[in-house]
Amino acid sequence: MPARRRIGEFELIARYFAPLARGFDGAGGLVSDNAFLAADARHDVAVKTDTVVAGVHFLVDERAERVAAKALRVCLSDLAAGGATPLAYQLSLALPVGWRERWVADFARGLAADQRRYGILLCGGDTVVTPGPLTVTITAFGKVPRGKGLGRADARAGDELWVSGTIGDGALGLLAARGKLGFLGARDRKVLEERYRLPQPRSRLGPSLIGIAHAVADVSDGLLADAGHIAAASRLAVQIERTQVPLSASARRALAQDESLWPSVLGGGDDYELVIAVPPGRVPALRDAARAVGVGVTRVGRFARGRGARLTVEGRAVPVPRAGYVHF
Amino acid sequence: MPARRRIGEFELIARYFAPLARGFDGAGGLVSDNAFLAADARHDVAVKTDTVVAGVHFLVDERAERVAAKALRVCLSDLAAGGATPLAYQLSLALPVGWRERWVADFARGLAADQRRYGILLCGGDTVVTPGPLTVTITAFGKVPRGKGLGRADARAGDELWVSGTIGDGALGLLAARGKLGFLGARDRKVLEERYRLPQPRSRLGPSLIGIAHAVADVSDGLLADAGHIAAASRLAVQIERTQVPLSASARRALAQDESLWPSVLGGGDDYELVIAVPPGRVPALRDAARAVGVGVTRVGRFARGRGARLTVEGRAVPVPRAGYVHF
Numbered sequence: 001m002p003a004r005r006r007i008g009e010f011e012l013i014a015r016y017f018a019p020l021a022r023g024f025d026g027a028g029g030l031v032s033d034n035a036f037l038a039a040d041a042r043h044d045v046a047v048k049t050d051t052v053v054a055g056v057h058f059l060v061d062e063r064a065e066r067v068a069a070k071a072l073r074v075c076l077s078d079l080a081a082g083g084a085t086p087l088a089y090q091l092s093l094a095l096p097v098g099w100r101e102r103w104v105a106d107f108a109r110g111l112a113a114d115q116r117r118y119g120i121l122l123c124g125g126d127t128v129v130t131p132g133p134l135t136v137t138i139t140a141f142g143k144v145p146r147g148k149g150l151g152r153a154d155a156r157a158g159d160e161l162w163v164s165g166t167i168g169d170g171a172l173g174l175l176a177a178r179g180k181l182g183f184l185g186a187r188d189r190k191v192l193e194e195r196y197r198l199p200q201p202r203s204r205l206g207p208s209l210i211g212i213a214h215a216v217a218d219v220s221d222g223l224l225a226d227a228g229h230i231a232a233a234s235r236l237a238v239q240i241e242r243t244q245v246p247l248s249a250s251a252r253r254a255l256a257q258d259e260s261l262w263p264s265v266l267g268g269g270d271d272y273e274l275v276i277a278v279p280p281g282r283v284p285a286l287r288d289a290a291r292a293v294g295v296g297v298t299r300v301g302r303f304a305r306g307r308g309a310r311l312t313v314e315g316r317a318v319p320v321p322r323a324g325y326v327h328f
Numbered sequence: 329m330p331a332r333r334r335i336g337e338f339e340l341i342a343r344y345f346a347p348l349a350r351g352f353d354g355a356g357g358l359v360s361d362n363a364f365l366a367a368d369a370r371h372d373v374a375v376k377t378d379t380v381v382a383g384v385h386f387l388v389d390e391r392a393e394r395v396a397a398k399a400l401r402v403c404l405s406d407l408a409a410g411g412a413t414p415l416a417y418q419l420s421l422a423l424p425v426g427w428r429e430r431w432v433a434d435f436a437r438g439l440a441a442d443q444r445r446y447g448i449l450l451c452g453g454d455t456v457v458t459p460g461p462l463t464v465t466i467t468a469f470g471k472v473p474r475g476k477g478l479g480r481a482d483a484r485a486g487d488e489l490w491v492s493g494t495i496g497d498g499a500l501g502l503l504a505a506r507g508k509l510g511f512l513g514a515r516d517r518k519v520l521e522e523r524y525r526l527p528q529p530r531s532r533l534g535p536s537l538i539g540i541a542h543a544v545a546d547v548s549d550g551l552l553a554d555a556g557h558i559a560a561a562s563r564l565a566v567q568i569e570r571t572q573v574p575l576s577a578s579a580r581r582a583l584a585q586d587e588s589l590w591p592s593v594l595g596g597g598d599d600y601e602l603v604i605a606v607p608p609g610r611v612p613a614l615r616d617a618a619r620a621v622g623v624g625v626t627r628v629g630r631f632a633r634g635r636g637a638r639l640t641v642e643g644r645a646v647p648v649p650r651a652g653y654v655h656f
Contacts, residue, residue, distance in 0.1 A: 032479030132460015
């Protein structure tokens with residue numbers, strides 16, 4: 001079932017992707033079947049795969065450079081949550097029938113820019129043509145000191161829940177991109193939309209949380225859902241105080257005009273901030289680590305014995321709006 | 329852009345995929361963002377990603393267990409070509425809108441069977457819903473002794489070209505599956521079709537080629553194309569003698585009735601045998617290694633200074649039929 005041949009897969013790899021693997025010895029210029037991650041007795045390799053599909057995880061008319069950045073950054077956000085420093089990635093690119101070489105060139109340029117920004121190199125992958133929508137799967141590799149990788153399962157009762165940056169901009173940005181926030185000023189809409197289109201993974205904060213945090217996850221399903229996932233994996237309950245949730249000025253203005261946006265802010269995804277379970281005694285170390293990389297961190301709740309996620313407003317329990325953004 | 333929710337992604341992972349990660353410590357039961365491949369000073373990690381799309385790389389009506397096996401095995405075939413022993417894999421499953429839990433259960437059962445067969449464990453991934461066809465991307469990890477991983481680039485002039493097993497069954501099997509080999513007996517058609525539907529990666533032969541072969545690739549694009557890729561990556565020419573190409577009894581009967589199938593046999597893909605560049609002095613070692621794992625190997629040509637792939641029949645040059653099977 002051959003698709004129409006423009007330039008062949010090998011030429012495409014040689015022209016656009018091999019340059020992205022320059023400098024990663026184990027990729028061997030992408031001429032072989034495998035890449036090889038060199039043995040390193042002092043580090044484990046963190047691994048995460050993320051798939052983004054046109055019309056599901058990014059807008060169908062998104063520019064190629066932005067698709068590249070989004071695909072890579074959602075994966076880098078996961079590595080950050082693991083405490084890992086970016087190392088290399090594999091790319092599976094499923095191009096829609098009718099793809100154009102120009103698009104691939106732009107996509108590769110977007111990858112190249114982010115490779116420089118995050119210090120990561122391509123090390124291999126696959127390229128296919130699909131009768132479906134453009135689909136990009138990235139498997140990213142990061143380095144963590146041996147045995148020190150962070151996950152969701154080790155929060156403890158009494159840990160505080162902290163978040164990086166601001167929450168809700170991703171979900172509000174998606175609403176803005178779909179023309180749903182017309183009451184808001186153009187500048188605010190643009191700021192929010194940019195947050196949705198171009199995640200800013202916390203790649204420097206994540207590794208600095210090793211030895212400080214008990215558990216970390218990134219906010220891809222929404223603050224309530226992702227904090228809830230840490231609680232569930234650690235067999236704990238989590239309580240989040242809404243008045244403590246850090247908001248951007250744009251999000252604050254949106255909520256001031258329309259309180260019904262709160263469920264999107266707390267339950268929408270795509271913030272790509274970190275949610276962090278930290279014991280009270282290590283809070284000063286957390287503050288120092290965040291200051292050192294220039295990222296704000298805010299206490300928003302705590303973990304306790306029990307089950308489930310509980311939302312409060314000035315200490316009074318309120319209904320949890322929804323279980324999280326459902327890409328799935 | 330939420331898709332219809334049946335069971336959620338977390339429940340799906342817990343029910344069907346977490347059991348597949350049991351026994352792989354670094355997967356942490358799939359409750360965290362990342363998996364961790366433990367540091368190992370004696371081995372490098374071989375990595376390969378392959379994507380298969382319904383209607384492109386497998387038949388749209390293929391059974392879920394077979395889809396699982398094909399997706400995993402094409403990746404295992406690449407690891408074998410690298411000399412790597414299977415270790416773990418990440419799975420990205422893009423389910424079509426309207427997917428059924430029953431299908432996922434069957435798919436997971438197919439993975440479980442092959443995990444036992446090949447000694448590999450799931451260590452993470454992603455699950456999304458796509459408006460397009462079912463798409464499975466697997467990134468497989470294997471272990472190779474440090475610095476010893478095999479690739480395409482190190483063949484040398486004078487090396488002999490050997491292949492494992494038999495060639496052409498995959499391409500003939502696809503023709504059989506599409507009803508194109510009606511002149512052939514039902515048993516032969518079934519044998520060939522099985523070869524297409526269910527690759528047999530050379531996972532035991534591959535690692536035993538370390539220290540013997542200069543270069544190895546798997547036959548996924550067709551013998552001529554894949555031998556040509558070794559030649560190109562090694563900056564050599566390759567000559568293949570058609571009368572030496574090992575054929576199954578079924579393929580021999582097909583060719584006896586229709587000589588025009590030769591281009592499919594030599595240029596079709598999906599054989600998942602290994603093409604091996606070996607110096608003449610190590611041929612006895614190659615024979616021993618192949619015998620030890622119960623796989624036939626056959627000399628089909630040689631590498632020389634120059635460029636390109638040349639096909640001969642009893643020493644006389646004949647036109648190379650086509651450049652390889654074009655999935656792309």
